Amino acid sequence: VTLQQTESLLRSTQNELVQAGKLAMLGQMAAGVTHELNQPLAAIRAFADNAVQFMRRGQLPQVEENLEHISGASAHMGKIIAQLKGFARKSGDAIAVVDVAQTVEAAVLLLRNELHQQGVAIEIDVRSPVQVMGDVVRTEQVLINLLRNAIDAVETVEYVADKRVTVIVEHDAGEAVIRIRDSGPGIPDEVAPHLFEPFFTTKPSGKGLGLGLAISSSIVQAMNGRLSAHNLPEGGAEFTVRLPAPAPGL
Ligand SMILES: Nc1ncnc2c1ncn2[C@@H]1O[C@H](COP(=O)(O)OP(=O)(O)OP(=O)(O)O)[C@@H](O)[C@H]1O
Ligand SMILES: [Mg+2]
CATH class of the missing domain: 3.30.565.10 (Histidine kinase-like ATPase, C-terminal domain)
Structure with a gap:
């Protein structure tokens, strides 16, 4: 094998490693994001169930409060998802x-x-x-x-x-x-x-x-x-x- 061939093999192997590393990283991030979405999702469900109950009883201020909590928890989930989108940019x-x-x-x-x-x-x-x-x-x-x-x-x-x-x-x-x-x-x-x-x-x-x-x-x-x-x-x-x-x- 020539030096040139060795160099090109090294370069392509390096590239593959970088790609594999990125994929592994993405897998970790995905597992992490999925994990972190569970709690706010469960909370949204509970707030929604509460809102329905309060609505049935005509307790509008409590309905409003629970809807606000839903809005806050959704925003929180959105920011967690944004972490995955921006995973390449650590400084973001x-x-x-x-x-x-x-x-x-x-x-x-x-x-x-x-x-x-x-x-x-x-x-x-x-x-x-x-x-x-x-x-x-x-x-x-x-x-x-x-x-x-x-x-x-x-x-x-x-x-x-x-x-x-x-x-x-x-x-x-x-x-x-x-x-x-x-x-x-x-x-x-x-x-x-x-x-x-x-x-x-x-x-x-x-x-x-x-x-x-x-x-x-x-x-x-x-x-x-x-x-x-x-x-x-x-x-x-x-x-x-x-x-x-x-x-x-x-
Ligand atoms: N407050 C605690 N008291 C006693 N043991 C704990 C406590 N917190 C964590 N542990 C132990 O540490 C382990 C790892 O906790 P970790 O939060 O990383 O995972 P988990 O709670 O088992 O699962 P996940 O957080 O992914 O739902 C737990 O399974 C438990 O054995
Ligand atoms: Mg835990």
Whole structure:
């Protein structure tokens, strides 16, 4: 073989690898986007069902409120889909000031139906108002995944009165800290090393894909933050999101 032939073979192999890499990337993104659309979609369905009920009872202000929630959740879904469209352009992310407490409220709203159905009490404790720089929708996605896991974790708790999820928002050493605590069984020792691995799940098929924490940790890392987990002395798990935030309220 001549040098020329070798060079051309190398070049075409390189091209194929680049194409294969792009396809693999697209596959990952598609799995991720599909995963992230589930929760807002379920929320839209619940808001729509509620709107119908309120309509039947002639409670128009509640109908209006639920329609507004549908509109908000659809906009949220649109932005998640836009992430897939723009996946080639990494820099296309919308960077803005994100109010952490507001984002927590928005995430909780999309899980309202699950919380209600399971009888889970949620407490939001904003110890210090704090803002971070980032993408509102992505920050919301992280919180939805963590809250969803917390709700799933308390499912096995025997007494409804003991099903609790607590969100704490505070400012600590230049960071916004969001703690999501649950009163579930905690993270088993054998699960802890695999928490953030894609497709690692202990949930029955159809219930969990094992993508929530993998997606969340990559979003948090892209925002120069950290996502970690530990068990609480009183039982249950705590997931902690740390994001750079220069000063309280800034
Ligand atoms: N709050 C928690 N308490 C106890 N275990 C948890 C908690 N959150 C996550 N885990 C464990 O980590 C695993 C991985 O979580 P992850 O969110 O990545 O996937 P999943 O919830 O199983 O599925 P998906 O998020 O794709 O619906 C879970 O299956 C569960 O075993
Ligand atoms: Mg999950």
